[in-house]
């Protein structure tokens with residue numbers, strides 16, 4: 001298992017290099033002029049020139065890239081053009097809220113999705129099955145911003161159950177929970193559908209296998225057969241597929257955070273891109289890529305835990 | 314005296330796009346304690362479906378038990394409440410399946426899979442269950458059982474997995490062991506070992522064995538009585554000795570001719586000309602008629618009933634008792 005992880009780490013190095021290159025090129029290729037943005041629209045050309053020189057933007061592309069990589073290696077991601085705080089501190093402040101959002105979303109949507117998918121598989125063709133499938137199709141096809149708006153309209157405005165702007169504090173406080181409820185609900189709603197569908201098809205497939213018949217021949221009752229021999233084995237592909245959906249989830253987080261003015265990485269990225277705050281945008285892209293790599297590693301670990309055939313090879 | 318297991322006139326069908334095909338169409342057989350009954354017939358004739366029906370494991374749907382009776386130790390299994398049926402499964406009736414490579418769950422160790430059946434039948438203390446599991450693995454001849462018990466199925470060979478499967482089936486000292494082609498997927502030497510093992514265990518515990526096989530060579534070595542099935546029907550029933558010395562049904566005779574020399578690896582019994590009719594084809598007369606060298610118009614029109622030719626030897630053929638000379642050209 002350590003082998004797998006080490007291999008994964010090595011494999012992620014090219015990905016990280018790619019992200020660095022992309023983040024760097026982003027600044028070079030974008031239509032605006034970073035020095036002009038930094039100086040402000042009203043600054044006289046001499047000042048802009050000065051700033052360009054100070055930022056090293058007049059040097060060759062290669063020198064600039066190398067300098068950038070060197071700084072990133074030292075943990076220096078530069079300063080935000082807008083707030084003038086270091087990018088690292090901006091990112092650190094946004095990571096915790098986003099992680100809280102992910103946890104608050106996954107903690108209910110994954111178990112519920114798996115439960116719904118299992119029930120749908122066991123009662124295949126029944127009303128329950130059709131309801132679950134309809135629900136997941138709806139969850140997949142409704143755009144997430146629309147779900148956010150619906151939730152805001154009902155839970156926020158009409159019934160005034162939950163606040164829908166900003167973050168109320170850490171997750172373990174009452175206000176924190178109240179504020180995260182709607183973002184976590186909308187993000188979870190789009191995630192439940194795919195999880196339920198994957199679980200359903202996976203459980204259906206596993207329940208047809210020979211070893212399930214063996215389990216029955218041992219005199220186990222139906223719930224033991226379905227949970228211990230059906231669902232347990234079905235989780236192996238589900239975990240993989242959930243990992244593949246990580247990008248989907250991160251993308252959803254960008255929208256959710258923006259709609260709910262939730263101060264996480266997603267909203268930070270959108271803000272940075274819209275205001276041409278290049279150092280911050282580069283930092284955000286780096287963090288999102290890292291998140292992707294980490295999620296995939298967690299998936300690998302889970303996979304090895306769930307499937308003994310992986311470990312021993 | 315009533316036998317431990319009696320199946321009478323069992324009919325099992327499978328729904329398929331609106332119509333029902335009969336996979337098993339009136340099978341009767343019985344086994345007694347300490348005896349081994351062989352069930353032979355070519356692929357698709359309904360052997361596995363019959364065994365699964367006894368275990369109450371025919372997948373429903375698409376399967377439907379359409380008629381007949383299965384009596385085990387005086388109880389009608391087809392009418393048994395699910396809970397009592399579960400208590401029998403893996404308890405007094407154990408089953409070994411045809412596919413050793415896929416019959417075990419890949420995510421649990423052998424020990425866990427044996428423990429499960431022990432626990433389902435009342436042995437709850439973990440250390441006692443583990444000791445029993447090691448004892449069982451030793452019994453079925455798995456080398457260094459105390460170590461292998463924590464192996465996952467993928468770490469074992471096909472023959473070793475089948476031994477673990479036998480250990481599971483035997484875990485709760487069953488009165489009846491149903492072995493559905495326990496050795497077909499294994500190579501010849503392992504085959505002989507596994508069969509010997511089953512016989513030894515039978516001598517020790519006095520259990521009854523229902524042995525399903527393609528292989529008449531296996532029957533000759535292990536069974537006391539034989540039932541020959543063709544297209545969902547029993548066509549001949551006899552003691553092994555009587556069947557071999559005096560086969561009556563042209564199908565059985567064909568099977569015998571198809572048996573290669575005992576030493577060679579047994580082949581599949583498909584050396585009779587033609588193939589099994591598909592289950593949805595309605596044949597008014599004898600089902601074997603289309604392939605039978607002796608078939609007459611009567612055979613094609615009317616289904617022959619089971620008749621007793623000599624004591625204990627029954628056959629469903631209009632020609633029986635048959636003269637050996639007619640059939641061997």
Ligand SMILES: Nc1ncnc2c1ncn2[C@@H]1O[C@H](COP(=O)(O)OP(=O)(O)OP(=O)(O)O)[C@@H](O)[C@H]1O
Nearest residue numbers: 327336355356357358359360361362363372375592
């Ligand atoms: N789950 C099922 N659904 C539909 N048809 C089935 C099912 N199981 C068995 N059958 C049909 O029942 C018939 C008898 O099958 P069975 O498995 O009993 O044959 P068998 O004698 O065990 O053959 P083999 O020697 O190949 O194991 C076949 O025609 C098969 O297609």
Ligand SMILES: [Mg+2]
Nearest residue numbers: 360361411493
């Ligand atoms: Mg079979």
